[in-house]
Amino acid sequence: MIISRGLTAAAVVTLAAVATAGPAKALGPPPDGLYNFSEAGAPAGTWKIYALCDAPSRQRAIPDFTDPVVAADLCALNVVSTTPSLASRSERQANYSGRARLTSDLWTFQVPKPEGMMCPDGSTAATMETYAFDxxxxxGTHTSVHGDVCGLQPGMTKTPFTLAFQAPLPNPVERYPLNCNEIGQCR
Incomplete structure (x- = not known):
């Protein structure tokens, strides 16, 4: 099917650009630093994010290290969430850490919370929290899953959140701590 009949070259190029445009894709690890975490119904927090990566060994199994997404596959983000105080239950629940990996172009990590949900009788039950962000x-999206607990059916909630870069880390992190040669031997 020819759709370019009567279209100018500029219109064809514009249509091709729009047709191939998609949602934002991961560009690699975000800058190491402190980020403001904001989610409706959750206490404000600070995420400390820093990446640790395996040094590229230049093996044929990995195609192109100049592609930031390929390079990011060799990285993990250490995420530490803190709140200004630990006075309330929700503030204590907002202090956690995890190791994020690139999954479907989103940095994703899970945090098991033994007291993640409040039951109708006032007791608590375990949840599995998943954070995924671009x-x-x-x-990103915060997904909370709980099993058949508290007399309730298994359930899941999804809540959007945002991060905002606040400041770089006071002490830089060595992103590639391993020294590897061309055949993948590391010391």
Missing amino acids: DVSLA
């Missing part, structure tokens, strides 16, 4: 938009 390093370009700094927007």
